[in-house]
Structure formats: C-alpha cells, structure tokens
Amino acid sequence: MNRTTTRFTPIDPDLYATAFQLLDPAPEPDVPAAPVAPAPAVLTVAPAVHQPGPVEKTLTDALAFLDTRGWAKHRLIHPEGARCSIGALRAAAGTRNAAYRDAGNLLLDEARRQHGKQWDAIPTWNDSHTGPQVRSVWEAAIQRAHHLNI
Template sequence: MNTHTETQFTPIDPDLYAKAFQLLDPAPEPVAPAAPSAPSPVSLILAAGRLHQAGPVEETLTDALTFLDTHGWAKGRLIHPEGARCSIGALRAAAGARNSAYRDAGKLLLDEARRQHGKQWKAIPAWNDSHTGPQVRSVWEAAIQRAHQANI
C-alpha cells in the first residue's frame, strides 16, 4: 500500500502567534520583592545537602507551622473567626486526627516550650496565650529541629 502524505506546510507569520499569546497572557505587573525572612526549618534541612525523609512528628510540626504562617496565629481561642489558630489548633489542623503523630508532636512542642519558658506550663494553650508570636515561633522551630534530629 502506497500512501502519499503531503509534507508541504503553509508558511505562517511567527509574529502572529506571539501577538496572540501576548493578548491571551499579558505580561504580569511587576511586584515589589518581598523582604528577606529568616530561613525556615525546612530550608535549613535542605541546605544541609542530604536528602531527609521527615518522620510523622516532624511532618506534623512542620505542617502546623506552615498552617500558622499561612492562616495566622491566634491567642485566647482555638480558631479565630478569620481563620487564624492557636498552637494546639494548628496541630489539630495539620494532623487531621488525634493520632500518635499529633500526640507526640504536642508532647515535643510542650517540652520545648518548657525548656525555653519554664517548667510551669501544663498545657500548650496556656503557654501559647502567655507569649508573643516570635516566642511561640521560636519554640515551634526548635521542636521541628529536635524532631528532625531524632528522626521522628
């Protein structure tokens, strides 16, 4: 069977496609560069140059801190009407259920809070509500580092 295929294409104007795509997807407006921030615990881990598989506790803590960064941190209530959460609320959101990773992450977070702010803290909500955002974040980051080092 001999089938003849036409290989001659009609020439096109390349500028026509460029103009069409420009109309469909105009250049974005310039955005001011964001202020540099402190490196996150995750970026510090990646900068170490070795591949690390986060354990369930480290993953829960990291996801909870990311939740706080995204939705906001709150004092005095589990969930703020605008979506911000306290530390325990962020842990619950990250874990999805009160499973072993949730419990172990909470224990590690409270232990770190006691290390940094004194042994008097009996529960995460009381500690959360008695400290500033930077103090709370410092405890979160240290807890993530401890979970990473313990490979849990």
C-alpha cells in the same frame, strides 16, 4: 606508409581490478569483534533526601498553617481562620493520632525548656507568649524532631 612500431609496456591485467578495489572496497566479512573490556562504572551517590518522620511532618505542617492562616491567642480558631498552637496541630494532623500526640508533647517540652517548667498545657503557654516567642519554640521543636528522626 611506414609503420611505426610502438613498444608499449605490458600491463598487469589485474591492475584495473586492484585499483577499483582500492577505490570501492568490497564489504569486509562479518568477523566477531574482539571483546572490549567494559568501561569502569562511575557510581555517583545522590545526596540523601531527608524524609521527615511523622512528628516532624506534623510540626512542620502546623507551623506552615500558622504562617499562612495566622496565629491566634485565647481561642482555638479565630473567626478569620487564624489558630492557636493546638489548633494548628489539630489541623496538621487531621486526627488525634500518635503523631499529633507526640508532636504536642515535643512542642510542650520545648516550651518548658525555653519558658520554664510551669506550663502544663500548650494552650496556656501559647496564650501567655508573643508571636516570636511561640515561633521560636515551634522551630526548635521541629529541629529536635528532625535530629531525633521522628
């Protein structure tokens, strides 16, 4: 029998260890990460939400009352629930407070601007005009209260 001599190239004994480390690396030691500069904050400004003042709210609520329950002439409260302008103001304000008084004064002032200076009270002005004329005064008074922020 002849012996065959083989000449194997010697291998690096750490070769397999290195290969396995590349395939399945050991966890890296906990090294604190370098501080990251914070991203610049993006501030968005929400649109301003209008908060109606007490006079504007009283006028708006009163007009909404007229829109839902109906508008009346010659009586404070109609048997079916409709009201005149002063009745709607009373319903919206709940009590005869400062907002009620100021809303009434603003409404009467706007009535005088649109329909003449002769009106001395809301009921007489209300009873002497049509629904669209009365509504126009209400809307203008609400706009004035809004612009005056009251």
